[in-house]
Structures are given as structure tokens and as C-alpha cells.
Amino acid sequence: MGYGRLQPSDPGGSSMHHVADQPQNPPSSFSNSKPNNKKKLILISLLSAALILASAVSAVLLLVVRSKASPQSSGPHLKPTQAISDACAKTQFRSLCVNSLLDFPGSVHASEQDLVHISFNMTLQHLSKALYLSSSLSYLQMDPHSRSAYDDCLELLDSSIDALSRSLTSVAPGAAAAAAAASTQDVLTWLSAALTNQDTCGEGFSQASGPVKSEMDTRLRDLSELVSNCLAIYSAIGAGDDFSGVPIQNRRRLLNSMERDIMGDNADVSRDLPRWLSSRERKLLSVPVSQIQADIIVSKDGNGTYKTIAEAIKKAPEYSSRRIVIYVRAGRYEEDNLKVGRKKTNLMFIGDGKGKTVITGGRSVSQSITTFHTASFAATGAGFIARDITFENWAGPSKHQAVALRIGADHAVVYRCNIIGYQDTFYVHSNRQFIRETDIYGTVDFIFGNAAVVFQNCSIYARKPLPSQKNTITAQNRKDPNQNTGISIHACRILATSDLEAAKGSFPTYLGRPWKLYSRVVYMLSYIGDHVHPRGWLEWNTTFALDTLYYGEYMNSGPGGAVGQRVKWPGYRVITSPVEAGKFTVAQFIYGSSWLPSTGVAFLAGLSV
Numbered sequence: 001m002g003y004g005r006l007q008p009s010d011p012g013g014s015s016m017h018h019v020a021d022q023p024q025n026p027p028s029s030f031s032n033s034k035p036n037n038k039k040k041l042i043l044i045s046l047l048s049a050a051l052i053l054a055s056a057v058s059a060v061l062l063l064v065v066r067s068k069a070s071p072q073s074s075g076p077h078l079k080p081t082q083a084i085s086d087a088c089a090k091t092q093f094r095s096l097c098v099n100s101l102l103d104f105p106g107s108v109h110a111s112e113q114d115l116v117h118i119s120f121n122m123t124l125q126h127l128s129k130a131l132y133l134s135s136s137l138s139y140l141q142m143d144p145h146s147r148s149a150y151d152d153c154l155e156l157l158d159s160s161i162d163a164l165s166r167s168l169t170s171v172a173p174g175a176a177a178a179a180a181a182a183s184t185q186d187v188l189t190w191l192s193a194a195l196t197n198q199d200t201c202g203e204g205f206s207q208a209s210g211p212v213k214s215e216m217d218t219r220l221r222d223l224s225e226l227v228s229n230c231l232a233i234y235s236a237i238g239a240g241d242d243f244s245g246v247p248i249q250n251r252r253r254l255l256n257s258m259e260r261d262i263m264g265d266n267a268d269v270s271r272d273l274p275r276w277l278s279s280r281e282r283k284l285l286s287v288p289v290s291q292i293q294a295d296i297i298v299s300k301d302g303n304g305t306y307k308t309i310a311e312a313i314k315k316a317p318e319y320s321s322r323r324i325v326i327y328v329r330a331g332r333y334e335e336d337n338l339k340v341g342r343k344k345t346n347l348m349f350i351g352d353g354k355g356k357t358v359i360t361g362g363r364s365v366s367q368s369i370t371t372f373h374t375a376s377f378a379a380t381g382a383g384f385i386a387r388d389i390t391f392e393n394w395a396g397p398s399k400h401q402a403v404a405l406r407i408g409a410d411h412a413v414v415y416r417c418n419i420i421g422y423q424d425t426f427y428v429h430s431n432r433q434f435i436r437e438t439d440i441y442g443t444v445d446f447i448f449g450n451a452a453v454v455f456q457n458c459s460i461y462a463r464k465p466l467p468s469q470k471n472t473i474t475a476q477n478r479k480d481p482n483q484n485t486g487i488s489i490h491a492c493r494i495l496a497t498s499d500l501e502a503a504k505g506s507f508p509t510y511l512g513r514p515w516k517l518y519s520r521v522v523y524m525l526s527y528i529g530d531h532v533h534p535r536g537w538l539e540w541n542t543t544f545a546l547d548t549l550y551y552g553e554y555m556n557s558g559p560g561g562a563v564g565q566r567v568k569w570p571g572y573r574v575i576t577s578p579v580e581a582g583k584f585t586v587a588q589f590i591y592g593s594s595w596l597p598s599t600g601v602a603f604l605a606g607l608s609v
Contacts, residue, residue: 298311313338335361342381371424426442
């Protein structure tokens, strides 16, 4: 399996995008010791993989029993049934699809609908086996970049197994019809995230060399293609939505509820939040800190529960079904590798305000680590919320990729925060995210990733980059046409910092460039400053993705919002239909969420009719 194409140079710069700069001949000797907690994590991963694999095998036996058929012979001696041929015709990797399904017990007697959960089950087994085999490489000697990429892959494989497990549960035979219908967009999100995980793993190793890369290549072969096939089969057979349209959307809308939300009191901020938040959580996002009873208090002076954020995360319960509030008092917190892991669900971090509670770090790819690994703060636990905090990476423009905040958590909310860096400031990695009233600062590709994310009422500031560089606000990396992902920037302000404003004639800024083949970004009802180049958008590499991307602009204002001189790419469009634009609203793009009233109320009300 390939690990993805090499990335071209940054705009006007010399580094590779999202890949650490590496010497041609890495140092021959590196420390091979790992801390004890890392060994425990590896053992836990092994046990988890074994348990999941056992669960998958049990499901296989159930399918075989359900089929009431005699055992089938090995795949190469069988011809695909009409159901398998029809299902695989919808995928991008048809030969792999046919062969992998034929190898699965019971598949030759399965209906096309049965093949949905068979494909999930088969892919889950492959992922579990890959994690099990990859974990055994932990104690091989690795250079720093390979170690970083390897650790990323273990984490990402674990997340993908969790995503496939939840997806399989949702589509398994006997699941309640109502529950299955309600989870359609969940499954699309989880599969999209699993595919993004595999892509990120490959990106990490794309600039590595040596035996570890070769071994991981063998262990991870075909995983990305298998997940892509799962996504294609489900979207065509199980989901029932039209994936050939511009964005993927849920057709089962609660339009009456949407209209009540839209026409309600716009001044009530609790109405301006996704429906996945409970009434208590909406209140937590709007009331003063003094009125909030936190579960954990972090204070550098020792007057809280803990002195460090790392301690607070460690002590928070795993798989919490209720909201755990962590109040981080004013101060500058620079702690290594802060991460809200997958098992730490429903954590809410509240600070004392932008510039007061500051979570910072200075890691960058110049230290021979992956971009994924550079984040000052990372969150993958579902239900992550941050309010009134500054996230910062101070590495500076000369250090190239240096992430301030990375989010791969589903149903994540960032509210009234600052996210400050230069290149690759905000990594919206995967799953569903909502960003409101937040200021984001950066230079090259400073909002990037493959989440389904909506920015609303945010200020997005381009900064002065390195000499000869160009600023690019977004680098969206949707690689598969069936992923329900993209970046929607709605009712925001696209501005220049004072240092760029004084030199904007020498440093053009672009709305985005396509990192992957199906890159998708829209700007709607936003103010765009005159620092943005009249062409609007920048090529990634000559003609790459220009006919497969989706870049759109709808009713933006400001001197940089004029579309008369915009690019003429096949994939770029000036959106004129409110129906098309409405597909990128919170209600439709991040599914199951109430619309967020803002400056375009008449337009929003029209969408709900």
C-alpha cells in the first residue's frame, strides 16, 4: 500500500507540507529506550486488538450461521455473485473489494444489504490485525521522525478500530430500525474519520526510510483502500443519501424545529449552538465562570485541585457519560504533549479568557517529528469543549509546521478562544467540529485537516509570513468523494494582522489551496479584507485537483470579496443558490444540529422553508 503522494513546497517556501524536513541520511544511532507508561500503552493496545479481533471473529461465526450455507472455498476459486459485483462497482478499488469479500465466510450467500456489515466486519478484522502486528515493532531502533510517525500510527489505528466497531454495531443485523436511521450520519462520520486516520499515518511515514517504514508498509497494506470501499458501499447501499451531489447531507431534516430555532431570540447565545449539546452544556458555554461548579480546578499557584493540566486530564474519568468540567485558571501553561485521549470523553475546559489562560508550546517539525505530533494541545475524546482559552504554538515561521491545537474529537466545540501560530496553526483533523467566536492566527495553511467543521462568527487573521512566502488560509484534505467532510466558514471576518497590513502588497493571501484530490471549502456571508488576492485561491501543484475540488463563495462582502477576477477552475464556483449554500450550514453540514442564527437571518429562514 502506498503512503500518499509527496507534498510540494509551501507557497514560496522550502519545506514539505505536513512532513518534517529530514536529512538525506538520518543519523545512524538513536536512543531506543521507552518510558514504562509507553510499554503499558503498547500492552493495552495489544490486549484491545486481541479483544476486538475476537469480537469480530464471533460476528463472523454469527454471519456464517445466519447464512445457513455450506462453507465456501477460498476467494480465488470463486466467482463474485451479482450482489458482490454490484456492491463493488460503487467502490474505487474494485478488485480489492471483490477479492476481500470473497475471502469472507458467507459472502457468496449474502444480499447486497448484508454486504454492508460484512465489509465493515472484514475491514475491522484487518485493522485489528494491523494494530496487533504493528505493536510488535515498538522496540526496533528508530530515528526520531520514524518513532514519531510510528507512535502516530498506533494511536490512529486504535481510533480507526473504535470507529469501525461503532459503525459495525450500528449496521449489524437486528439493530433497531429507528436507531439505525438516526445513526446514518454518525456512521458516515466515523468511516470518514477512519479513512483520514490511515491517510495521516501514511503522511507521517512519507518522508521516512529504513526498515521500520518497510515493515509498517507491509502491516498496513490495503487498509486505506478497504476503509474507502466500506465508505463507498455504505453510502450507496446503507446510507441512502446521494453522494454524487456537492456536499453530503442528511435528507431527514427536522425542518419545523430548525425554523423555531432560526426565528427565536437571536440574542440568546444558547440557541446558537449545535443540538448535540444538552441544555446544561449550552448554559455552561454562556454563564460566567463564577457561576460554574467545576469538577477539577487547575491553578499554577497550588490553590486548585492540581497544578498542571496534564494531571487534570489523567485524573478525569474515562468514558464519562456526563460532562466533566475542568476550570483552568489564568496563567501560562507550557506542558509537553498535552492530549485528551480517545477514552477521555465529554471533557470541557474553561479558562479565564483569551490571553489570560494560555496553553502554549513550541514543538515543530524542525525537531524531526511529524506535524501531527507538534500540537501544543490535542483532543480526540468525543464531546471535547474548550471555552475562553488561548492555544498557542510559539515556534515561529522559520520552524515551518507547528500546530497550536489539533482536534480529532467528534462533536467538538471551541468557543471564544484564541488559536495562535504561523504555519499549520489549527489542525481540524477529523470528525464533526463547531468553532464559534474564536480568533485564529497564522500564515501557511493555518486551518487544515479533514473534519466536517463549521466556523461561525470567527475572526481569521493572516500574519506576515517568511520572505517570499504566500499566505494560504485553508488546506483541506478530503481524499475520497464519499467522505462527508469539508471546511465551512460562515459569517466570519477574514482579516490581516497589523504587520501584514503594512506589507500586504509583498505577501499575497489566498483563501485556500487543495491539499488532497477532493478538497472542499466554502466561504459564506463573510467579510473578506483587501489583503486577499483577487484570484482568491492558489494551486497546490499545477493542475492537481482543480477539476475534483469544491471551492465555493456565497454572498461575501468587503474589498477582498469581489469575485470578478477569481480563478476559473472547474471545481470553483460562485454560489448563487441559497439551497446549495444551505448545504454547508450547521443544520445540514454537521448533521443533527440546530441552525446558528447570525447576520443572515432572512437567508437562514429561507433555508428552512
